[in-house]
Amino acid sequence: MILLLLSSVLILSVLAGWGKVMETFFGVLFGGISGSILSGILGLSLIWTILAFFIPINIYVEIPFVLAGIFFFLQKKIYREITRFSKKDTILIGAVSLVILYSGSFHPYILDHFGYYVPTIKWISEYGLVKGISNLDLTLGQMSVWHIFQAGFSGFSDPFLRINAILLIVYTLYIFENKSWIQLCFVPILLLFSQSPSPDLPVITLSLIILNEIIKENKNTGLLFAYSVFVFSIKPTMIWLPLLVFFCSLFIFKPNYKNWILGTGILILFFIKNIWIFGYPIFPVAAGDFGFSWKPNPEILKISSQYAILKTYDMQYNYEEIEKFSSFGAVRNWFTLDGIKSKINILFILSLIVFSVFAFIKKKKVIILICISVLIKSILVLVFSAQYRFFIDVFFVIFFILFIHFNKRNSFIFFTALCVLVVGILSFPNTIRQYIPSFRPGDFMAGVKKEQLYKPSTYHYRKFETFRTGNLKFNVSKDYPFNFDTPVPAISASYIFDDVKTGIFPQYIDEKNIRKGFIWKKMTPQEKQQADNVINNIKNTDK
Numbered sequence: 001m002i003l004l005l006l007s008s009v010l011i012l013s014v015l016a017g018w019g020k021v022m023e024t025f026f027g028v029l030f031g032g033i034s035g036s037i038l039s040g041i042l043g044l045s046l047i048w049t050i051l052a053f054f055i056p057i058n059i060y061v062e063i064p065f066v067l068a069g070i071f072f073f074l075q076k077k078i079y080r081e082i083t084r085f086s087k088k089d090t091i092l093i094g095a096v097s098l099v100i101l102y103s104g105s106f107h108p109y110i111l112d113h114f115g116y117y118v119p120t121i122k123w124i125s126e127y128g129l130v131k132g133i134s135n136l137d138l139t140l141g142q143m144s145v146w147h148i149f150q151a152g153f154s155g156f157s158d159p160f161l162r163i164n165a166i167l168l169i170v171y172t173l174y175i176f177e178n179k180s181w182i183q184l185c186f187v188p189i190l191l192l193f194s195q196s197p198s199p200d201l202p203v204i205t206l207s208l209i210i211l212n213e214i215i216k217e218n219k220n221t222g223l224l225f226a227y228s229v230f231v232f233s234i235k236p237t238m239i240w241l242p243l244l245v246f247f248c249s250l251f252i253f254k255p256n257y258k259n260w261i262l263g264t265g266i267l268i269l270f271f272i273k274n275i276w277i278f279g280y281p282i283f284p285v286a287a288g289d290f291g292f293s294w295k296p297n298p299e300i301l302k303i304s305s306q307y308a309i310l311k312t313y314d315m316q317y318n319y320e321e322i323e324k325f326s327s328f329g330a331v332r333n334w335f336t337l338d339g340i341k342s343k344i345n346i347l348f349i350l351s352l353i354v355f356s357v358f359a360f361i362k363k364k365k366v367i368i369l370i371c372i373s374v375l376i377k378s379i380l381v382l383v384f385s386a387q388y389r390f391f392i393d394v395f396f397v398i399f400f401i402l403f404i405h406f407n408k409r410n411s412f413i414f415f416t417a418l419c420v421l422v423v424g425i426l427s428f429p430n431t432i433r434q435y436i437p438s439f440r441p442g443d444f445m446a447g448v449k450k451e452q453l454y455k456p457s458t459y460h461y462r463k464f465e466t467f468r469t470g471n472l473k474f475n476v477s478k479d480y481p482f483n484f485d486t487p488v489p490a491i492s493a494s495y496i497f498d499d500v501k502t503g504i505f506p507q508y509i510d511e512k513n514i515r516k517g518f519i520w521k522k523m524t525p526q527e528k529q530q531a532d533n534v535i536n537n538i539k540n541t542d543k
Helices: 002-026 032-051 059-075 078-084 087-104 111-126 145-151 163-178 181-193 200-215 221-234 240-251 257-278 298-312 319-323 327-335 340-362 365-384 388-402 408-427 430-435 440-444 493-502 525-542
Strands: 464-469 472-477 504-508 518-522
Touching: 002 032, 002 059, 002 078, 002 087, 002 163, 032 059, 032 078, 032 145, 032 163, 032 221, 032 257, 059 078, 087 163, 087 181, 087 408, 111 145, 145 163, 145 221, 163 181, 163 200, 181 200, 181 388, 181 408, 200 221, 200 240, 200 365, 200 388, 221 240, 221 257, 240 365, 298 319, 298 493, 327 340, 340 365, 340 388, 365 388, 408 430, 430 440, 464 525, 472 493, 472 504, 493 504, 493 525
Parallel strands: none
Antiparallel strands: 464 472, 504 518
16 A cells, blocks of 8 residues: 555656647646646556557667656646645545555456456566457457556556556546536546456546536547547547537537547547558457458458357356347346346436436437437447446446535545445445345455555466467466466467367467567467367366
8 A cells, every 4th residue: 555655656756747748739728737637647648558459568669758747747846736725625535545555566457357357467567569460369359558558657666556546536536526426436446447458447537527527518639539539439438428529519519620630530540550460440249340451351240240149147047048039138137137247237228218208308419419328339338238237438428417406515424434334344344245145256365464454455367378270379367367467478278179179279460570460360270289188187176
């Protein structure tokens, strides 16, 4: 916790310094220290994404950017902006920040941390963006911009990967600067995402900030659109946000095509990044086929699509059963899943209905546009993969609009009560395991450890085996399904099974240069024998 505090002070100073520089190029969306920090996040994320095509985003990139950020912070005397808060607000911000730092110091427990976030950051920090890396492990085809940003601070500034906790402090600063007290009610829930570099936290916080600016009638459409596309580039399920800004520019603000330049540039960069690592413009959709040789095998994408459908029903039905569902049966079974997921699904649909009725009664143009944007996103999610993690942001948006006039006192009461609950769950997870056994993340919460008061808790698991198939020498985690602590190049055992089942295997484009990327090839009889030996070894190890 102490090291996380020092890390936060360093990174916030760097971001604020760079933010002031970025504002001279991009302009200012809103004032205050939080506005400068967010400009720094946007600017560094874009710069490091471009650099990642050519070099790894490692400590040699981190050091000059950190030193320059501190220089700008001191030169422009940004530290003076901190004194603009009243004494009472300064104490409250400090108290909220301590809660955030304490919560962020717990062991990571989100499974994607081990199977997606950390492996992605390892690749970016060691090699940068590698062409066709989705052929090695399809999960790596996502490589969110947020993980590129995290990689830029993972050398010495934030080796524990707690950038989400730091962003939550920035979010707190924004709440106090703009007196948007309803947003304080969201902080306790977001504490659950503070132990990992989960893209969910940045897209929720940034979308709520942009939403608040739209409601405040911030007419800087260019930056609103740029930030909304940036949020979309972190997680494409946030499609409703750029849609909302686009609709607002057409029906509320005066349209100006110059406003689209920065946002369009970010969108193009996002597409290029995805094409480079995945072969298609948007992961994991095989749309927009330009015929690149490094695109994933169609059968692997088909398996991934089927798995997404299984996840829609919380793995409670097999694919053949789901295929036989009638339209009515598909909806009924989605609403009647065992455990907490069905309650979330029902609440989601009820929330959409309530929000739609509210928008109709209010007849306020901006609320109607918000409702339309959210409904479009919700329909797309329901059609492609109706997993609750893809529509969790909708709950925040609806709650924000319905209770936007919550005052400071009521917000703090709600915040305090919910903080006690969430921090209690993180500290003593047996409670949630007992009362909500279907909440699976609770099974992986480790509870409070005295060591975390000094530094954030992390896991280490350096057990792996090395194999070779064709020209590819790779590592596989031993007795564990995820490769968070396995040296790259690493492949998840599940993808090895899928590849062999399909009759293909990833190969280096150039065995002497990993950065040149990966393609898939049909296996020769000799390679098939090598792959079968790998599978047998994995199966025997699992036993």
